[in-house]
Amino acid sequence: xxxxxxxxxxxxxxxxxxxxxxxxxxxxxxxxxxxxxxxxxxxxxxxxxxxxxxxxxxxxxxxxxxxxxxxxxxxxxxxxxxxxxxxxxxxxxxxxxxxxxxxxxxxxxxxxxxxxxxxxxxxxxxxxxxxxxxxxxxxxxxxx
Amino acid sequence: xxxxxxxxxxxxxxxxxxxxxxxxxxxxxxxxxxxxxxxxxxxxxxxxxxxxxxxxxxxxxxxxxxxxxxxxxxxxxxxxxxxxxxxxxxxxxxxxxxxxxxxxxxxxxxxxxxxxxxxxxxxxxxxxxxxxxxxxxxxxxxxxxxxxxxxxxxxxxxxxxxxxxxxxxxxxxxxxxxxxxxxxxxxxxxxxxxxxxxxxxxxxxxxxxxxxxxxxxxxxxxxxxxxxxxxxxxxxxxxxxxxxxxxxxxxxxxxxxxxxxxxxxxxxxxxxxxxxxxx
Numbered sequence: 001x002x003x004x005x006x007x008x009x010x011x012x013x014x015x016x017x018x019x020x021x022x023x024x025x026x027x028x029x030x031x032x033x034x035x036x037x038x039x040x041x042x043x044x045x046x047x048x049x050x051x052x053x054x055x056x057x058x059x060x061x062x063x064x065x066x067x068x069x070x071x072x073x074x075x076x077x078x079x080x081x082x083x084x085x086x087x088x089x090x091x092x093x094x095x096x097x098x099x100x101x102x103x104x105x106x107x108x109x110x111x112x113x114x115x116x117x118x119x120x121x122x123x124x125x126x127x128x129x130x131x132x133x134x135x136x137x138x139x140x141x142x143x144x
Numbered sequence: 145x146x147x148x149x150x151x152x153x154x155x156x157x158x159x160x161x162x163x164x165x166x167x168x169x170x171x172x173x174x175x176x177x178x179x180x181x182x183x184x185x186x187x188x189x190x191x192x193x194x195x196x197x198x199x200x201x202x203x204x205x206x207x208x209x210x211x212x213x214x215x216x217x218x219x220x221x222x223x224x225x226x227x228x229x230x231x232x233x234x235x236x237x238x239x240x241x242x243x244x245x246x247x248x249x250x251x252x253x254x255x256x257x258x259x260x261x262x263x264x265x266x267x268x269x270x271x272x273x274x275x276x277x278x279x280x281x282x283x284x285x286x287x288x289x290x291x292x293x294x295x296x297x298x299x300x301x302x303x304x305x306x307x308x309x310x311x312x313x314x315x316x317x318x319x320x321x322x323x324x325x326x327x328x329x330x331x332x333x334x335x336x337x338x339x340x341x342x343x344x345x346x347x348x349x350x351x352x353x354x355x356x357x358x359x360x361x362x363x364x365x366x367x368x369x370x371x372x373x374x375x376x377x378x379x380x381x382x383x384x385x386x387x388x389x390x391x392x393x394x395x396x397x398x399x400x401x402x403x404x405x406x407x408x409x410x411x412x413x414x415x416x417x418x419x420x421x422x423x
Binding site for chain 1: 261262263270283299404405406407408409410411412
């Protein structure tokens with residue numbers, strides 16, 4: 001049984017090469033959640049990147065997203081606790097992480113995108129261990 | 145921003161993401177370190193020969209068994225996480241004439257999902273993505289092929305799917321199911337899987353192309369060689385689409401890889417709203 005109406009429109013063509021750029025920009029503009037679990041655009045702001053350096057206080061190795069927390073000291077020696085979201089454990093494992101890759105007490109520098117609604121939350125896209133300089137990607141839902 | 149800057153940005157993005165993809169697609173080293181997949185053709189150095197002829201089962205049919213993942217599209221769209229997406233993960237209609245494919249009800253639903261920033265995605269709710277989306281998704285799946293029954297274990301949401309080859313036919317009046325009801329038969333070396341009885345809660349892709357409960361999916365599994373398999377998907381949903389349409393998603397074997405559980409709901413409730421997310 002075929003209950004479909006016919007269609008005569010020409011096939012859509014995508015522009016390779018420049019299309020990559022266009023699609024990349026389109027994606028940057030819309031930041032929809034294509035991968036993993038959540039809606040990046042609904043929770044985080046691609047236009048608010050932030051770099052934080054602080055001391056790891058806790059790691060919650062859990063689904064659907066691993067979170068870790070760092071204490072960040074400002075110029076006035078005031079300490080703010082930040083919560084940072086990464087990808088899911090399965091994605092992090094494939095990216096070379098274990099739950100011991102980053103330990104409480106360790107100093108890290110995090111590249112992240114700030115949350116829309118919570119001043120001290122962000123989506124981490126990379127973590128650099130200050131002691132070794134080792135940089136780990138976070139399998140996050142943000143663009144690298 | 146100048147065009148040159150955009151070019152540089154794009155090149156950097158593709159380069160960086162390619163590196164990440166490569167790292168993401170390594171075997172799960174932290175899991176089952178050094179475990180070699182038995183029966184895989186290997187060279188003298190022990191590395192899998194992914195171009196070797198596809199292995200066959202005792203009955204002479206191609207063996208589809210193994211851990212597979214949808215292949216990132218060469219030069220393709222960069223998605224969240226920096227991954228280069230599999231060709232049809234974001235949009236299963238990308239090869240179709242866009243103006244005529246969706247019936248008005250589907251177009252309305254599609255737009256509403258975009259307007260809502262995809263908050264109602266089954267993915268966001270830790271629900272099954274649906275068969276079509278799973279066929280193009282980045283999480284791997286494992287095919288276990290037995291006579292009379294093929295099982296697919298999906299890492300995404302840690303799901304199982306049974307594809308019966310024991311002579312049964314599709315149910316006449318099925319209760320809607322997240323992954324539907326699947327039967328299969330061989331056409332030469334191609335496994336043709338027919339699935340019906342879907343809930344309409346799943347999406348066809350990440351952009352939220354909808355489907356109705358009337359949808360029938362046909363998946364044609366073609367293992368080209370040891371390391372490569374195509375899945376040609378045909379969506380037949382006269383309620384939401386003006387005609388059937390097909391696309392072919394290439395897959396790669398994850399040699400010596402293994403699935404890793406993904407129990408999405410472990411702490412998903414904490415995602416709503418974000419302020420309560422901190423565990």
